[in-house]
Amino acid sequence: MLAERLIGPGTVHPILKLVVQRIALGLLLLWAVSLLIFLGTEALPGDVAQAILGQSATPEALANLRESLGLNQPSYVRYFQWLGGILTGDFGTALTNGQDIGQAIAQRLGNTLFLAACAAVISVPLAILLGLIAARYNGRWPDKVISGVTLSTISLPEFVAAYFVIFLLTQVIPIFQPVAMVFPGMSFWERLNAVALPVIVLVLVVLAHMMRMTRAAILNVMQSAYIETAELKGLSPMRVIWQHAFPNAIAPIVSVVVLNLAYLVVGVVVVEVVFSYNALGQYLVDHVAKRDLPVVQAVGLIFAAVYIGLNILADVIAIIANPRLRHPK
Amino acid sequence: MKMPLSALIGLILTGAFVFCAVFAQWIAPYPLDAVTGGVWEGPSDAHWLGTDTIGRDILSRLIHGGQITIFVALASSLISFGLGSFLGFLAAVRGGWIDQGLSRIVDLMMAIPSLIVALVVLSVLPLNLTVLILVMGFLDATRVFRLARAVAMDIAVMDYVEAAKLRGEGQSWIIFREILPNALSPLVAEFGLRFIFAVLFISTLSFLGLGIQPPLTDWGGMVKENKDGLIYGKSAALMPALAIALLAISVNLVADWILSRTTSLKGGRGA
Numbered sequence: 001m002l003a004e005r006l007i008g009p010g011t012v013h014p015i016l017k018l019v020v021q022r023i024a025l026g027l028l029l030l031w032a033v034s035l036l037i038f039l040g041t042e043a044l045p046g047d048v049a050q051a052i053l054g055q056s057a058t059p060e061a062l063a064n065l066r067e068s069l070g071l072n073q074p075s076y077v078r079y080f081q082w083l084g085g086i087l088t089g090d091f092g093t094a095l096t097n098g099q100d101i102g103q104a105i106a107q108r109l110g111n112t113l114f115l116a117a118c119a120a121v122i123s124v125p126l127a128i129l130l131g132l133i134a135a136r137y138n139g140r141w142p143d144k145v146i147s148g149v150t151l152s153t154i155s156l157p158e159f160v161a162a163y164f165v166i167f168l169l170t171q172v173i174p175i176f177q178p179v180a181m182v183f184p185g186m187s188f189w190e191r192l193n194a195v196a197l198p199v200i201v202l203v204l205v206v207l208a209h210m211m212r213m214t215r216a217a218i219l220n221v222m223q224s225a226y227i228e229t230a231e232l233k234g235l236s237p238m239r240v241i242w243q244h245a246f247p248n249a250i251a252p253i254v255s256v257v258v259l260n261l262a263y264l265v266v267g268v269v270v271v272e273v274v275f276s277y278n279a280l281g282q283y284l285v286d287h288v289a290k291r292d293l294p295v296v297q298a299v300g301l302i303f304a305a306v307y308i309g310l311n312i313l314a315d316v317i318a319i320i321a322n323p324r325l326r327h328p329k
Numbered sequence: 330m331k332m333p334l335s336a337l338i339g340l341i342l343t344g345a346f347v348f349c350a351v352f353a354q355w356i357a358p359y360p361l362d363a364v365t366g367g368v369w370e371g372p373s374d375a376h377w378l379g380t381d382t383i384g385r386d387i388l389s390r391l392i393h394g395g396q397i398t399i400f401v402a403l404a405s406s407l408i409s410f411g412l413g414s415f416l417g418f419l420a421a422v423r424g425g426w427i428d429q430g431l432s433r434i435v436d437l438m439m440a441i442p443s444l445i446v447a448l449v450v451l452s453v454l455p456l457n458l459t460v461l462i463l464v465m466g467f468l469d470a471t472r473v474f475r476l477a478r479a480v481a482m483d484i485a486v487m488d489y490v491e492a493a494k495l496r497g498e499g500q501s502w503i504i505f506r507e508i509l510p511n512a513l514s515p516l517v518a519e520f521g522l523r524f525i526f527a528v529l530f531i532s533t534l535s536f537l538g539l540g541i542q543p544p545l546t547d548w549g550g551m552v553k554e555n556k557d558g559l560i561y562g563k564s565a566a567l568m569p570a571l572a573i574a575l576l577a578i579s580v581n582l583v584a585d586w587i588l589s590r591t592t593s594l595k596g597g598r599g600a
Contacts, residue, residue: 029436029437029440032437032440033437033440033441036437036438037449040449040450041449041450041452041453151581152574152578155525155574155577155578155581156573156574156577157529157532157533157536157549157573157577158533159532159533159536159549159552159570160532160552160570160573160574163552163556163559163566163567163570164567164570166559167559167564167567170559170560171559171562171564265442265445266442266444266445269444269445269448270444270533270536270537273536273537274556284448285448285537285538285539287452288448288449288451288452288537288539289538289539291452291453292452293452293453296448296449296452297449300441300445300446300448300449303441303442303445304440304441304445307440307441307442307445308440308441311440
């Protein structure tokens with residue numbers, strides 16, 4: 001059915017065509033990124049064998065290690081081996097401790113996703129609500145307070161926001177623990193309690209962008225003629241926004257929300273380090289410091305894939321939500 | 330034109346930060362690495378902001394660290410600016426495969442967060458000031474490229490550029506004498522934003538332990554050194570964090586003002 005519709009150019013639904021195009025473009029981009037990550041690190045000065053053995057290594061030891069790591073093969077051969085391995089779920093082994101990277105990632109990916117999901121569940125409704133309120137009281141004090149506070153959180157890097165929150169919530173008002181430890185045996189509620197602080201920080205970091213863009217999207221819709229009609233009919237301002245402006249602003253808001261979830265990818269890396277939270281970002285930063293290239297390449301590719309995936313999702317939602325594309329000409 | 334209060338505050342604070350950075354060696358009460366007190370002492374006459382994790386004066390380290398932070402951020406934003414705007418202008422003027430090639434490379438680099446790219450790259454490169462500045466400048470050049478290309482595209486179709494081309498002027502004349510002066514005002518406002526981005530970026534890298542290496546220090550590194558004190562209620566880590574926040578906000582205020590000024594000059598919708 002799908003294939004049938006894809007064959008003839010005249011018979012394909014325009015939305016389907018755009019979506020397929022966008023996904024294909026995303027996959028192409030991901031492939032180019034894998035090339036960038038692998039060959040980019042190859043082309044830079046620096047030698048993996050030297051990095052493992054240190055400056056004082058003898059030339060023979062270096063040559064032996066290069067041989068056993070397969071570094072003597074041309075880089076394109078190693079690229080295809082690496083890519084083939086990743087596509088079949090084999091990420092190779094870490095240089096520093098010889099552990100299987102795939103397993104290490106599998107253990108930590110869940111923790112990262114748990115943290116990001118908690119942050120998303122709280123920040124998305126909150127951002128939309130605050131955006132609605134700011135748009136309702138546009139230019140008056142609730143708008144100014146919300147916009148002012150979010151403007152200052154935008155200018156803070158994640159770790160600075162994190163330490164302000166830690167200081168406030170563990171010292172000034174002591175209600176939380178400053179480290180977020182999760183163990184395999186913990187119950188769901190214990191986990192939730194453990195990640196409370198990092199989640200608050202992540203919410204703060206993404207909330208500002210999301211709220212400001214929601215506000216802008218609603219204000220943009222508020223200039224339409226049908227909003228003026230609704231206002232002149234005598235509807236209450238909140239009702240105008242909720243029933244007339246919001247449904248028309250959903251498409252831009254949804255794509256803003258998804259784009260900001262992609263933003264979480266960067267925030268998560270820093271916040272995990274701040275709270276010593278054992279997950280993927282912490283794993284990445286640790287192994288950059290240890291110069292463990294295979295781990296960095298693998299985790300970097302995963303972060304890039306998530307980021308690109310969310311961006312594709314945002315575009316696809318925007319395409320589907322555009323009613324002009326719903327009916328073929 | 331009257332200067333709004335917020336821009337004035339921003340300008341004064343930014344000026345104060347730059348002044349402290351330039352004259353750090355003379356202003357700072359103690360040298361960078363001198364241990365002059367106990368561990369995590371509170372504020373006193375001898376140490377206005379207290380002492381850090383091994384008893385060094387926090388105010389002195391803040392001033393010295395500010396010098397490094399501002400220097401690295403300034404150097405990398407100059408590089409990103411020079412490189413990005415030159416290539417952006419070039420892409421706009423030449424068009425064709427140069428434009429296509431450069432634009433696709435930039436698309437690729439912007440398809441993943443720059444922190445992730447920086448982490449991947451820094452796992453191979455040696456960690457020193459030059460490498461950090463180059464990596465940051467190079468990564469950030471992508472954003473300047475997009476802006477410069479868009480601005481130059483508009484200018485490149487103007488009559489005076491056409492006239493210069495017909496006069497037989499070379500490519501570099503068109504870029505530096507026709508496009509650059511007319512593209513300058515939006516680019517200057519952008520410079521402030523790029524500078525702030527660089528400050529936040531170097532602070533984050535140093536905080537992760539992958540930026541400025543000891544014995545040198547910067548604000549991000551100072552937060553990292555003193556972060557354990559927070560558990561015992563010692564606020565030493567908050568001072569550099571506060572400095573980062575204050576610098577970011579004050580430069581933002583100035584950049585906002587310049588941006589609104591330049592848009593109103595061009596008859597745009599700016600305030």
